[in-house]
Amino acid sequence: MTPSSRSLVHLAVALDGAGWHPAAWREPTARPRDLLGAAYWTDLVREAEAGLLDLVTIEDSLAIQADAEEDEPRTDRVQGRLDAVLIAARVAPLTQHIGLVPTVVATHTEPFHTSKAVATLDYVSHGRAGVRVRVSTDPAEAALIGRRQAPSTGEALAEADDYVEVTRRLWDSWEDDAEIRDAATGRFVDVDKLHYVDFEGEWFSVRGPSITPRPPQGQPVVAALAHGPAAQRLVATSADLGFVTPRSTADVLRALEAVRDGVAGRRVRLLGDVLVVLEESETRARERLHRLDLAAGGQLTSDAHVFAGTAADLADLVEQWHDAGLDGVRLRPAVLPHDLEEITRSLVPELQRRGRFRTAYPEGASLGELLGLRRPRNRYAA
Numbered sequence: 001m002t003p004s005s006r007s008l009v010h011l012a013v014a015l016d017g018a019g020w021h022p023a024a025w026r027e028p029t030a031r032p033r034d035l036l037g038a039a040y041w042t043d044l045v046r047e048a049e050a051g052l053l054d055l056v057t058i059e060d061s062l063a064i065q066a067d068a069e070e071d072e073p074r075t076d077r078v079q080g081r082l083d084a085v086l087i088a089a090r091v092a093p094l095t096q097h098i099g100l101v102p103t104v105v106a107t108h109t110e111p112f113h114t115s116k117a118v119a120t121l122d123y124v125s126h127g128r129a130g131v132r133v134r135v136s137t138d139p140a141e142a143a144l145i146g147r148r149q150a151p152s153t154g155e156a157l158a159e160a161d162d163y164v165e166v167t168r169r170l171w172d173s174w175e176d177d178a179e180i181r182d183a184a185t186g187r188f189v190d191v192d193k194l195h196y197v198d199f200e201g202e203w204f205s206v207r208g209p210s211i212t213p214r215p216p217q218g219q220p221v222v223a224a225l226a227h228g229p230a231a232q233r234l235v236a237t238s239a240d241l242g243f244v245t246p247r248s249t250a251d252v253l254r255a256l257e258a259v260r261d262g263v264a265g266r267r268v269r270l271l272g273d274v275l276v277v278l279e280e281s282e283t284r285a286r287e288r289l290h291r292l293d294l295a296a297g298g299q300l301t302s303d304a305h306v307f308a309g310t311a312a313d314l315a316d317l318v319e320q321w322h323d324a325g326l327d328g329v330r331l332r333p334a335v336l337p338h339d340l341e342e343i344t345r346s347l348v349p350e351l352q353r354r355g356r357f358r359t360a361y362p363e364g365a366s367l368g369e370l371l372g373l374r375r376p377r378n379r380y381a382a
Contacts, residue, residue: 007356008357009318009329010269010328010370010371011329011348011357012053012055012101012271012329013048013053013057013330013331013340014059014273014330014331015041015044015045015056015336016058016332017078017081018030018078018335018336019333020275020302020333021296021300022076022077022296022300023292023293023295024334024336026295027292027338029337030335030336030338031336031337036080038090038091041058042090042091042094043337044056044336044337044340046094047337048343048344049096049097051343051345051348052097052348052357052358052359053098053343053344053348054328054370055100055101055130055221056100056101057101057102057103057132057223057243057330058087058100058102058103059081060084060103061081061134062141062145063138063140064079065077065078076297085102085104085131087102088100088121088129089120089121089124092121092124092128093124093125095125097128097361097365099370100125100128100130100367101129101131101221101223101241102118103131104118104131105134105136105141106159106164107134107135107136107137107151107160108136108141108142111163111164111166111206112170112206112210114167115166115212116212118130118220119171119212119213119220120212121220127217127366127367128366129217130221130223130367131221131223133163133223133234133238133239134224135153135157137150138150153230157230157234159203160224160234161237163204164238166197166206168376169197169206169379170208170210171214172195172214172219172380173194173195173196173197173209173214173380174193174194174209174212174214175195175378175381176218176378176381177190178193178194178213178214179213195380196208197209214378217367217368217376218378219376220368221240221371222239222241223239223240223241223243224238224241224242224243225242226245226259227245227303232244232255232259232262233258235270236260236263237262237264239268240268240269240368240371240373242270242271243270243271243272243273243330244326245273245303246272247305249321252272252326253325255272256270256325267372267373267374269327269328269371269372270325270326271326271327271328271329272305272328272329272330273303273305274331274332275302275304275305275306275331275332276307276308276332276334276339276343277289277307277308277334278311278346279309279310279342282309282313285308285309285310286309289306292335311342311343311346311349311350315347315351318347322356331343331347
């Protein structure tokens with residue numbers, strides 16, 4: 001029996017280095033020597049695609065990895081990372097269906113550069129691009145750029161709201177049929193279908209138009225992580241996809257209420273984040289988590305719910321949160337590639353058996369279409 005679209009869960013995976021546990025790189029299955037190579041990331045995304053996942057997100061930041069409570073980076077942690085947008089661009093031609101959502105630090109980058117890079121990714125991937133907008137309030141990260149002081153959280157999120165608006169306007173600054181490419185008349189573009197965005201705000205003054213034609217999706221999917229009320233407002237007003245961090249069904253209901261009260265008629269997908277340690281038995285999963293904690297010198301802490309157990313038990317949690325109103329989950333594998341493979345080869349078949357996850361990708365679907373989002377209209381088109 002084919003499951004109804006209402007029963008289907010959206011699944012995403014968040015990729016970060018050797019995994020989300022700080023001792024992940026020390027596991028026998030890890031590939032620490034490959035972290036700065038294209039083949040490593042290609043293998044991970046292809047594995048996620050083999051599991052029919054909706055999308056992968058790729059972490060990025062402007063700081064060397066460190067625990068929040070540490071003043072200096074520790075030598076027993078993975079240090080250094082590749083640029084997330086460039087990873088996605090490298091992987092895009094080697095995949096066919098899965099969405100690619102790199103992280104961009106909006107606080108210290110220009111919306112013009114992001115709009116152009118992500119539009120390019122959308123072309124390279126044939127409509128599978130997105131961008132996760134991240135803010136920074138760290139004075140050390142501000143000092144790396146050297147152009148401003150670190151903003152407060154409220155200022156950074158308000159700026160991010162304008163950042164997304166400028167980015168979307170730049171994507172719309174070319175109409176879909178602006179390119180004529182008529183060799184006989186010598187007209188490559190219809191200049192009447194290129195538009196100044198003329199955005200004036202507290203943080204940005206951008207005239208436009210972009211130098212990159214409107215992306216295949218019109219506007220690639222915009223995502224953001226929403227821990228608390230201020231970030232939830234950003235998701236409600238500016239994002240297409242939000243990642244929330246519940247610990248219980250009650251938390252799910254509160255997050256849904258906080259975001260959807262501010263959506264104002266837009267469709268926004270919400271996924272719950274879970275950091276996962278998956279094994280054939282709960283005992284083995286907890287033993288592995290304990291071994292990782294010992295190697296790291298302390299118990300794992302996370303902004304997201306930490307799950308150590310079996311694929312069947314995780315499927316129960318996914319169904320519980322989905323039935324409470326979330327559109328699905330974004331899973332953070334504790335160790336790569338081990339826990340990613342447990343997701344694709346154990347969790348996905350379990351959800352398929354229950355009729356809660358797709359058994360094939362829709363042919364030619366964009367990322368927005370995979371998520372059930374409407375193609376945005378061009379605000380400047382007549």
